[in-house]
Amino acid sequence: MxxxxxxxxxxxxxxxxxxxxxxxxxxNASLPEVLARGMEELRTAERAGDRREEARCGLAVAExxxxxxxxxxxxxxxxxxxxxxxxxxxEGAMAWALWSGxxxxxxxxxxxxxxxxxxxxxxxxxxxxxxxxxxxSLAGLAETGRIQGxxxxxxxxxxxxxxxxxxxxxxxxxxxxxxxxAQMHRNTGEYDEALALFEEAxxxxxxxxxxxxxxxxxxxxxxxxxxxxxxxxRALSLLSQAEQACREMRLxxxxxxxxxxxxxxxxxxxxxxxxxxxxxLALEEFQEMDEPRGxxxxxxxxxxxxxxxxxxxxxxxxxxxxLRSTLxxxxxxxxxxxxxxxxxxxxxxxxxxxxxHEQGAARPVLPPAGAEALQxxxxxxxx
Numbered sequence: 469m470x471x472x473x474x475x476x477x478x479x480x481x482x483x484x485x486x487x488x489x490x491x492x493x494x495x496n497a498s499l500p501e502v503l504a505r506g507m508e509e510l511r512t513a514e515r516a517g518d519r520r521e522e523a524r525c526g527l528a529v530a531e532x533x534x535x536x537x538x539x540x541x542x543x544x545x546x547x548x549x550x551x552x553x554x555x556x557x558x559e560g561a562m563a564w565a566l567w568s569g570x571x572x573x574x575x576x577x578x579x580x581x582x583x584x585x586x587x588x589x590x591x592x593x594x595x596x597x598x599x600x601x602x603x604x605s606l607a608g609l610a611e612t613g614r615i616q617g618x619x620x621x622x623x624x625x626x627x628x629x630x631x632x633x634x635x636x637x638x639x640x641x642x643x644x645x646x647x648x649x650a651q652m653h654r655n656t657g658e659y660d661e662a663l664a665l666f667e668e669a670x671x672x673x674x675x676x677x678x679x680x681x682x683x684x685x686x687x688x689x690x691x692x693x694x695x696x697x698x699x700x701x702r703a704l705s706l707l708s709q710a711e712q713a714c715r716e717m718r719l720x721x722x723x724x725x726x727x728x729x730x731x732x733x734x735x736x737x738x739x740x741x742x743x744x745x746x747x748x749l750a751l752e753e754f755q756e757m758d759e760p761r762g763x764x765x766x767x768x769x770x771x772x773x774x775x776x777x778x779x780x781x782x783x784x785x786x787x788x789x790x791l792r793s794t795l796x797x798x799x800x801x802x803x804x805x806x807x808x809x810x811x812x813x814x815x816x817x818x819x820x821x822x823x824x825h826e827q828g829a830a831r832p833v834l835p836p837a838g839a840e841a842l843q844x845x846x847x848x849x850x851x
Contacts (some may be wrong), residue, residue, distance in 0.1 A: 469662045481640040481678035484600050485564065486533050488524035489513075495640065496679045499718040503532035523553035523561040530568045534575065537720040537757030542572050559596030563589045567605050574612050575721070577760035577798045580835045582612050587841040596679065603632065606845050607644060613842055617801030621842050626652070628847040638677030643669045643685065650688055654676050656803055659696040666692060679713045683722055686710040687729050694733040703733045724762055726751035731769045735776075744773035764794055764804060768810060775814050785811070789819045799835065 483495040486502070489509040493502060506528035513521035526549030532540035546568040553561030568586030586608040593602035607629055613622035630645035650665035665687035673681035686706045694703040707730050714723040731746035747769035752764035768791055775784045787810050795804040811817035834842070 475519075475712065481643075481676040481681065483640075483672070484604070485568070486528050487564070490523050490525060490528045493528075494676065497718065499532045499720075502528055503536070506532060519556035519559060520558050522557060522837060523549045523558065523565065526552060527561070527564050527568055530565070530572070534568070534572050535719060535721060537759070539576060540570075540574065546572060559592050560601060563593035563596055563601040563605065565603055566592060567608060570605070570608055574608070574615065575680060575759060579612060579616060579751050579799050580837050582602070583609065583835070583837040583841045586612065587844065603629065603638075603641065604647070606847060607641065609841050609845055610699050611623070611644075611648060613834060614652060616799050616834055617803070617805075617833060619656070621834060623649070623652060625832045625842065625845055625847070632847055639672055640678050640681060641725055643673045643676070643678060643681035644794075646672065647681070647684055647688060650848050651728065652833070654688070654692055654695075659692050659789065663689065663692045672795035673766050679717060680719060680722065682715040683710040683719070683726070687722075687726055690733065691729055694736055698736070700733060700737045707733070720757060721759065724750050724757070724759070724766075727753065728762065728769065729765075731773070735769060735773055740773045740776040744770060749772060760794075760798055763804070764791060764798065764800070765806075767791055768803070768807060769848060775816075781814075781816055785816045785819060788816065792819060 483493065483497075486493040486497075489512070490502075490505060493505065506525050510522060510529060513519075513525055523574060526545050530542050530545035530549055533539070533545055546565050549568070550562055550565035550799050553559075553565055566589035570582045570589055571581035573579070573585055584607050590602050590605035590609070593599070606625065610622045610625040610629060614626070617675035626645055626648045630642065632650065633645055646665050647668035650662045650669065653659075653665065654662035666685050668683055670685035670689060673679075687710050690703040690706040690710070693699045693706075707726055711723065711726050713719075714726055727746050728750040731743045734740075734743035734746060741776035747766050750761060751766035751770060752801060754766055765789075771784060771787045771791065774850055775781070788807050789814075792804055792807040794803045795807065808817070808819065812818050
């Protein structure tokens with residue numbers, strides 16, 4: 469592992485979303501194991517009439533289902549957890565359920581709902597005196613803004629959350645913040661800074677025995693060494709290591725993003741047939757999970773690889789224009805810009821704009837609910 473840029477207090481990663489009868493579960497527990505245990509303990513709590521324990525077990529069920537891509541079950545589970553917590557009068561448990569619902573909403577591309585639920589989670593956690601769920605909810609708001617591409621709105625919040633995670637010795641949150649800041653550097657072309665932070669995240673996750681965070685960090689390192697150094701074999705090796713961890717833990721979403729990144733690495737290396745196959749695999753995985761962001765990004769890769777393999781330019785232009793409209797509708801500014809860059813790279817463009825916007829016209833990146841939620845985010849409340 470590469471050395472850390474700034475040392476973090478030694479700590480093992482924990483999974484605070486596993487609570488009550490499930491709090492002994494490791495952060496590295498496979499998701500089928502979490503789901504089976506969660507359902508078993510949930511039934512026990514229901515028989516005992518313990519509404520607070522129902523809420524805790526229901527949270528674990530919701531999170532396992534979400535990470536497995538079983539989004540309809542996840543939706544029912546977080547709502548049931550919230551109802552149980554409200555019945556028990558426990559604001560901390562209510563906040564955790566809202567956090568789960570907001571995270572699921574972001575995963576499904578429902579960003580306005582994600583901001584609303586995550587802001588409610590942060591506020592409810594503060595009232596309930598649960599600084600952990602408040603921190604997770606603020607992180608969720610920051611990640612939602614970052615995914616939408618408004619780095620100016622969320623960079624400082626990421627940095628504040630990183631400092632707070634270091635202060636509290638929370639390894640898992642430290643890894644999350646490092647990876648988020650690294651991704652913003654990578655997307656703005658600051659590859660050296662991005663690589664240093666991704667490597668620190670990988671090192672921190674490895675020392676904390678956080679295999680999920682480690683797998684995501686390896687994916688980030690692979691991306692940077694591919695785009696900056698054209699080191700294809702190192703990138704593919706890193707992705708293979710990450711893929712093994714994803715498979716062992718059954719991290720469906722992380723595995724699909726790993727496959728999409730493998731497509732990116734192969735595409736940059738000019739191995740278009742292999743890239744097209746990987747993008748097609750990732751597309752199938754994302755569609756099965758009803759994950760619109762990953763679906764759109766995989767489609768973009770597939771369109772680019774197919775164009776390189778001789779697909780008609782007119783059809784490629786139509787596909788790219790449709791993708792750009794889809795990304796506009798979802799609210800993914802950075803990904804929309806990637807479509808325009810793809811058109812220029814392939815010698816197609818300017819694309820017809822079916823969204824009714826002028827080329828280059830300035831538009832707000834975040835919905836009003838997102839801008840308001842981020843402005844209200846207060847990290848000081850975590851102390």
